[in-house]
Amino acid sequence: MANYPKKYDVIVVGGGHAGCEAALAAARMGCSTLMLAIDLDKIAAMPCSPSIGGMAKGHLVKEIDALGGEMAKIADQTAIQYKTLNTKKGPAVQATRTQNDKGRYHTAMKAVVECQANLDLKQALVERLVVEGGRILGIEDATGFGYQAPCVVLATGTFLSGLVHIGFATMQAGRAGEFAAYGLPAHLKELGFMLGRMKTGTPPRLDRDSIDFSRFEKQPLEDGTPTFSFSNPSARLPRRHSYIGHTSEAVHQLVRDNLHLSALHSGIIKGVPARYCPSFEDKIVRFPERESHQIILEPEGLDTREVYASGLGNSLPMEVQIRMVRSVCGLEEAEIMRPAYAIEYDFVNPLQLKPTLETKRIEGLFMAGQINGTSGYEEAAAQGMWAGINAACVVQQRPAFVLDRSQAYMAVMVDDLVTKGTREPYRMFTSRAEYRLMLREDNADLRLAEIGYELGLLDAGTLKDNRERKAMIETEIQRIKKTVIKPRPEVNAYLEERQTPALNNGVHLDQLLKRAELGYEAVNRLAPAEPAPEGRVTRQVEIEIKYEGYIQRQLQEIEKFRHLERIKLSDQLDYALIHGLSSELREKLAAVRPTSLGQASRIEGMTPAAISVLMVHLRTWKNR
Template sequence: MFPTYDVIVVGAGHAGCEAAVAAANMGSKVMLATMNMNTIAQMSCNPAMGGVAKGQIVREIDALCGYSGIVTDHTMVQFRMLNRSKGPAMWSPRAQSDRMQFAARWRSMLEANPNIDFWQEMIVGLVVKDGIVKGVRTGIGLEIPARSVVLTNGTFLNGVIHIGEKQFGGGRAGERAATGITEQLVELGFESGRMKTGTPPRIDGRSLDWDAMEVQPGDEVPGKFSYTDTPTPKRQLPCHIAYTSQEVHDILRTGFDRSPMFNGRIRGLGPRYCPSIEDKIDRFADRDRHQLFVEPEGWDTCEIYVNGFSSSLPEDVQYKALRQVRGFENMKMFRPGYAIEYDFFPPTQLKISLETHLVKNLFFAGQINGTTGYEEAGSQGLIAGINAHLAVQEEEPFVVRRSEGYIGVLIDDLVNKGTKEPYRMFTSRAEYRILLRQDNADLRLTPLAQKLGMAGSDERMQRVEAKNDAAEHIEKVLRDLSVEPGQVNGLLEEKGSSPINQKVKLHGILLRPQISMEDLRTAIPQVAELLSGYEQEFVDLAETNMKYEGYIRREQEMVDKMNRLEEVHLHEDFNYQQLASLSKEAREKLSRMKPRTIGQASRISGVSPADISVLLVHVGR
């Protein structure tokens, strides 16, 4: 009935969709298995992509020929560049999407790929022989053969939904949990754990008093995520900001005795940086209000997402409390918020390629690895899909280094450090964040996609080369072009910067913090003529490169030093127990995690600099 697939992807959320298209676009024959074809790429939580560090990840997915950025650009209802008041390393794109259009666009792009087949049914187990995955088993007893399998089960593995004292099995509102896979993996020797996440109530926007809230419009000149020729929105929907109050908090506290978080029914740890409303008012009892972001779900629906009010309290408590929020006095609820507990597998059981140590050609991606967020999931799916294809071809795995992308930071952190709570990406997790900006993800990663032979990468590389050439030319002209005091002193005085008394290079003027490229374009005709021939994205890159060249150079020197350790490879069957000079903890962790390089070994918790010195001596360095 079925051919032998190169890659079977289990789960069609953000990780699963990216895994499927990555493997298919490299030439693999792929099956995407899902319990419900109507919920492919569903935005289970907030209808948004990007944010601090997450926006960088979406741009990196796009640079590696993934689809998340393209889908977002085609379905966005609002775009904002966050952290504009800070340096460019912190700038992070974020977009609200139309939830229904987002899922529909993803499905149409998947169905347009001739290398992807679909199967709608619960996958209850794997076919494993001699430590190698050979396929999957379905709920009705079918076996579908495959050379590799990617598990992207999200919150469905033995999922339990909690609303107050009510609890019932489910992987998402209205959908049943997935069973069987956890039990088989544990029998195979995998360690599993439980995590928790949650979602807020959905509200009828027709019942809200919008004039009582603060308006949060999108950017006047909206940007986009994809480096390809995707549209920018011609119109945008506003978001709004509301606030809780002491009255709201008092009502919420009346439900604490029935809260599954506080009475012990929920044992899994929830996301530290996205706490439920009851957790916030318990942990921050001195705060008399908390901010709520009131976000539209799309162009053609009145459904509203109340970001910041995630809750598992009883539905009557949620309802009463929300009605005390200004603007929500006549609120009607579509459904209450809930918490969900689900199985995950500590990611220290994975190789840096996201292949499992215990079963060959089996890959994990997304929330099964203990992460939270569409962006984190999508990036893991992309890498797992690429490496599942490469494993079938018996080629070396593809690895994004920490110095090459936030995707590399994410996977390196998971595999080497593990996580006991849902992992979320932040810019502070990256030691090279001046290099890992959202504006240069294509320069960093598209050349790697081209080497992999990803579909469409040749056309993308032409744009990368044009962008790089443009930035270099703009920089060269500004370094060579001199200006007289009379040409710029008026601008300098207007901006509160010291005037000059002799000719200076324009590059030196641009380095002043008060002066921007746009200022030079306005004041100097030669600059206006120069920049008129280039896209704004190319101009912005040149400006950032010049203004931060000292910081960029220092970070690159740090990268070069670290990369020397990344070039020293370790054999997977290396016997660390024979090295008595290593600490006992290092021998134990190195034997279990089998790092690919000395650099990776140096980032494993419990492996000291002294242990790394021993390894370097042993390998002749």
């Protein structure tokens, strides 16, 4: 096998959202990095919804940015619509979502990757891994040409044995119109990896000029310009509206009559679909009582007429898709520019990964994104960054980068994957995070900027700004706690205006701010700071004071959690010898090989009694 003359520190296989963040992280940490993609014209493509963020996903994007990643900046540069979700709920579950120009997103990210120092970009279809003595040495492409590196990150998306389904028509493809990789998954099986099969899909794209938008509800554009990136990028594109409509019983009956033609319901597809994002024909089967389902028409960009018909994803034949779409009010004349399709692909059981996302079977081999059984651009990008950082840490002989569940959403996701595995496409939810009040979107930079700087992903100026903001927040909190508000007429008039009880005695300002009817504007009215703090400071001050009791309770829970995390489990433990555990638990412990008692406690089926048995055995083992 001929090899490329240059040897790299890290090779990243895949140019999607996981691959881009992995390659950028490794290169920015000083590693000589190569990113290989099947098609360089599809770097950071958006094959499904042209949007970034949303519930819990927005948290991941903010964390990527806080550590020094790129997704948030590109999302801001290419946003054609912003939305803040859950504004009527508490700050822990509020989330940012953008609708993006997918063409500009790809172009902008590709430009960043191409211009990044220490990073080469090449087009190749990877077929095999070069492994010797349980260590990765490089990769081999479809032509038999090789590239060498001591660390490789596989970020292959839906391309492993990818099959696209439209009715009974099946095509080998990683995405519609793109090559799939068949040699690599076969080779992974040869190496002893357990692979499974998953399914996802995408709805049809419609010609904007063939849609009667007057029959849909126009969604208002959000006031202001919320951003993902804490660096507040200045690029702003024109905004575009989305439209909401609904299906009818006629549409549902048409689908029921043609279910036998669906690739999903006829049994052709073997992959496991996502429960949380079902296809349209799946909704009809699972929710027969529903008289209608929501459809959202979302523009795919400023310079294209294609409209993303969210809610109409299916795997029906084209002739049925046309009838189905045209049965929707407002789409009677709609032209389908790209049909909906389902795609199934191979994934690697994530129980075969360490908390660093390095494989247990082969040293130096990392996996990130949909190959690990996840879904979504944001989940993929966060894993890509995690794997890229850890690959660089291996090369540079630095301590591993592993956050715990109290530090970041991305840590919750990785811990879930490597501890519990997944039987369906894994999606991030706020409900998965036990300490979500501490892991808000708005404080991601305060949580993670120091770590990003230590890794070499953030510059000194960014860290300085971060530290100054932390100091301002603490100063303002202490000022508010020391300020006493007396029951003056103008004070009580303001409180009555805000429909909250007047004062009979003097109270500290923080006690007033805890009232549900009052926000930081009350501080500005009753005892303003000089000079006035910026909005990012005042938001943190308000949250810290309003939720002080809940935050203190969660900090106590985190300390208990970290106590178990500090009790490390040796990789040499033989779980088969532990009496008092069921055979099922012994098998799970042996498969996961948890690094701490805390991780062991999160394995499915683990009980407090089993943890006690494990602790007793651990003490005995250490004494021996």
